[in-house]
Amino acid sequence: DGGITQSPKYLFRKEGQNVTLSCEQNLNHDAMYWYRQDPGQGLRLIYYSQIVNDFQKGDIAEGYSVSREKKESFPLTVTSAQKNPTAFYLCASSIEPGAYEQYFGPGTRLTVT
């Protein structure tokens, strides 16, 4: 089955530690996205990548970093500089650069204490 995999489903970290969230897709999609979801705030774009080895900041990139070394993978690192990292993180992909229809993974819930 084709789709987007995010692992793990739940992640717990101590404050001050960096943590990397995994996102893998086997849809052969060119573009990938990372969103953060907080209660009552909808989805906010963190980073996106239209092609391999290229990515752009979204609306809330501070305290986050990404890489796009392979077409199927787009890991997100939440650094210790992110002031309020506890949230639900969603990865998405779209078939080609500029396409608006996005397909989402199941999400990772990160809790930092």
Next chain:
Amino acid sequence: GDSVTQMEGPVTLSEEAFLTINCTYTATGYPSLFWYVQYPGEGLQLLLKATKADDKGSNKGFEATYRKETTSFHLEKGSVQVSDSAVYFCAQGGSTLGRLYFGRGTQLTVWP
């Protein structure tokens, strides 16, 4: 700039009731419009879409019509079921290619 406003929830209905969730957008031109649904603890699933004025998107009994004159894309269903309980997000394609802008989401709860 690009933005989406959707009615705040929560919305609580009895089974077989009629559902409307309002959504309006702000954009230049004719953005693509989407409704996504999120079940508890899961990612978003595309429910329906419309890409030009007067288009009607439909899926699983849900419908939404792209209204350019009112910049709206309201979601409707004639008879909701308990299984429709979820959070619904309206989204529009932005002026930057590939970017989607989401509303804040509307929580729907359907009681038997």
